[in-house]
Amino acid sequence: MRRADQTPQLSSPGPARFTVHGVADGLADSYAGLIDADLPDDIASLVLLLHQRDAVSRKRQGDGTVSSLPSKLVLVVEDDPTVRELTVAMLEETVLDVLACASAEEAIAIMRQHADEIAMLFTDIQLAGTLDGIDLASLTDAAWPNVHLVVTSGGMGHRIAELPDRAVFLGKPWRALDVFRQVDRAVRAPALADR
Template sequence: MGQANGQERIALIVEDDGDLRDLAAALMEETDLQVAEATSAEEALHILKTRADSVAFAFIDIRLPCLMDGVDLARTINIRWPWIRVLATSGDPGERLADLPRTARFVPKPWRALDVLIEAERAVR
């Protein structure tokens, strides 16, 4: 399986802070991407299991609640759905930053809207 052309294109936003998630979703409305939101890596995986062929971009906070963090999610996406462009963010990634897949990009918090939009636009090209 792989990404099919002609389908809706989705930006998956994975952020446990509701205000930041809402801000990122509002940014994605400026692109050609539809928005799916998750508050944890586990919730994001549930979305991906049913809609991964439509997901083009994932914007993931590294520090997430539950068992998996954002790095674990980015690595899973890289292996199972390699066409999805991953942008990770954190105010304090600690040592986990070194564990991101090399295909993932990182922007520190507070992130600039332009940086996020550029990565999202690259995903839809």
Template sequence: MNAHLPAPSPVVLVVEDESLVRMVAVDILEDEGFTILEAANADEAWAILEGRADIGVLFTDVNMPGMMDGLALATLVAERWPHIRLVITSGRRGFGNSEMPDNGQFVQKPYRQIDLMSAIAHAA
């Protein structure tokens, strides 16, 4: 009977140290119906990941302060939580999708809503 109900949108963890950029990403994703969690660095993100089982997408910037950058975070997430889709962004350096851990997707900053949504849809 519930076969016609849409699948719930995944929870997205947005990891971005620049608060204004993080706010833009959150607005884009909320407009698309996603539930959003926010972290300013990889350490905060890791704590959130360990406490939540419902995260479906990690959207992280590469360059952040702290013990690890977004690429290292994504690599560890792929190892520990292989069901989480990975989307990585940077304004400083472009990456090919083949360089992403676990079939993740790369979105160059500044990104548009359509680019971000396409990356989430294509992340494995």
């Protein structure tokens, strides 16, 4: 669901998009009964995350629900509109909300605006603009060390050595399962470490 009042206003033109739904949308009541249940840690953290994600979605839709955590976003940076839309459509089915753009410059503006909300950066190496995905990953690593970095490319694998140590590289064509694993690492692994 696209809402005009949630599209970031940026100085550079581009197809930045913000969605407020994923698998948790509308399911808070279903998960609420499981929050206090005796579940394995990984299942309990997922149930809590899904419940909180739905609360964030309902808050944005104006029903007064309050979430204890900020929204969690994934920022997709891809200059190919078809690949970008495919990636956004796939990630909309996760517990993360999605922002998308075509250039590193636009991504940096978005990250400045949503610094505390972004859980994962998913970027191609080849991008529109003067900076590429490796530049973006390096800048993100320095400025926002809590953002999980996933870098992808179909033909620039020789530059993997230039990536920050904590960045994950996925060659194109990547598999949806591999991307979903990275979402899991970006969102659930920190919560599990705190337990």
